[in-house]
Amino acid sequence: MLKKNRLLIRADSSEVIGSGHIMRCIAIAQSWIFTGGEVTFCCKVISQKLRKRLITEGFNVYMISESDIEIGSVQDGKCLRLLSEELNADTVIIDGYHFGEEFQKELSKRESTFIVLDDFVHSSFYYADIVINRSLKALDYDYSNKLPKTQLLLGPEYTFLRREFKKYSDLKKKISENPRNIMVTFGGADPQNATSLVVDALNVIKELRLNIKILIGSDNPHLNTIKQKSVCSHHEIEIIKDQKDVSVVMNWADMAITAGGTTMNELLFMGVPSISIKTAPNQRALPLYDEVYNATWYVGEISNMSNYILSNYTLKLLKNRKARRLMSDNGMKLIKYREFRDIVKI
Known part of the structure; x- marks a missing residue:
């Protein structure tokens, strides 16, 4: 069982991005809340319906309001790092193909557990403590572009589901x-x-x-x-x-x-x-x-x-x-x- 209780999740949804990143993070957040933790979603873009669902589920939602901050930029990473410090988040999870090497490098400056949800080695380098890729092809991908400490959880056995399926x-x-x-x-x-x-x-x-x-x-x-x-x-x-x-x-x-x-x-x-x-x-x-x-x-x-x-x-x-x-x-x-x-x- 995870010992840490404050979780910060960075993910978005839109017509272009889709809602899949948010939906699989809901599964994480439900599990976290169920065992007594606190969850905050940090989003730049999200539909009103999906934002309402997050709030209804008992999660906090923080919106990045600055118009000049682009999704996945270094500024975006800095914003998330500062928010994690403000919330004293024990664990930070990012889910999205925009969150590449420079974003992760900025976020890694804070000493909290850092997890990346991945699908196809979208980043040129990984600074995370843990990378999770649930794809059937995950074991075929080259994840040598990471820190020595980075733990890889690869394959369908690392699939997690929302509690509605239990x-x-x-x-x-x-x-x-x-x-x-x-x-x-x-x-x-x-x-x-x-x-x-x-x-x-x-x-x-x-x-x-x-x-x-x-x-x-x-x-x-x-x-x-x-x-x-x-x-x-x-x-x-x-x-x-x-x-x-x-x-x-x-x-x-x-x-x-x-x-x-x-x-x-x-x-x-x-x-x-x-x-x-x-x-x-x-x-x-x-x-x-x-x-x-x-x-x-x-x-x-x-x-x-x-x-x-x-x-x-x-x-x-x-x-x-x-x-x-x-x-x-x-x-x-x-x-x-x-x-x-x-x-x-x-």
């Missing part, structure tokens, strides 16, 4: 004989509007009437387009904005269509069969979930996607109960329920 720890997913329930989610922002592409593809399917739940966040700028396509659909489509407990929808779903990242790990834990599409460079591990672990059907990059490809794969998966059972079981073997404090020992 109630499903002993779940064995039911695999329907007649699946009709499809969950569609591409994170809080979905800058490439993959959701609309999926709706178009599902509308090609005429032989089945599907129940579709689309999860989007406040940072998604395509809501009106998605609504228009959904209204014209012969399927039953519900658009859910800012769903707090996504585990409920995952438990309902017979399958999901999604991208990589935190949501993929959550779907694997829940045993939800899925079709996955690469929508960002940091999702480079997606093919491994398919080729090595048979835990999803990876159908390629968003730029190469078509209605025909996606609708065809969706029908095939819906009709193949054996494949869905295998995919579900493999996902649950790969990702187990663990909280941040179960993983990181300081």
Whole structure:
């Protein structure tokens, strides 16, 4: 168990950044609060809905108000260092691809435990005490660009989940004989509007009437387009904005269509069969979930996607109960329920 009690987290969300960094930090913050600690989020940009959620969860939120401070700059690092001193934070965690070498160097001037959440060795050098990368490809990356003291926690065994998933720890997913329930989610922002592409593809399917739940966040700028396509659909489509407990929808779903990242790990834990599409460079591990672990059907990059490809794969998966059972079981073997404090020992 961690002995230290004051945690400061630096992360942001926006249409460009997405909400994934904040969402996985919520898992850390929940675990910290649960064992009696205090948590402060420091953000430069964040949606009002997500900021409200942080406050509702019992976390403090500090906004960087200076307009001349760029995300990831040395000034940003200095601001975070001074805030950590003011709060007397025992541990500081940063999550975001903008927080590179110079930012980390500035932050490391203060003697507190310093943790970086990473996905693909985005920094040219690491000054952290601990670097966590939960990707399947993490062990293949070169992390020699670090301090000798830096501890590396690499691989899916270091996946931590939000507390909403704990109630499903002993779940064995039911695999329907007649699946009709499809969950569609591409994170809080979905800058490439993959959701609309999926709706178009599902509308090609005429032989089945599907129940579709689309999860989007406040940072998604395509809501009106998605609504228009959904209204014209012969399927039953519900658009859910800012769903707090996504585990409920995952438990309902017979399958999901999604991208990589935190949501993929959550779907694997829940045993939800899925079709996955690469929508960002940091999702480079997606093919491994398919080729090595048979835990999803990876159908390629968003730029190469078509209605025909996606609708065809969706029908095939819906009709193949054996494949869905295998995919579900493999996902649950790969990702187990663990909280941040179960993983990181300081």
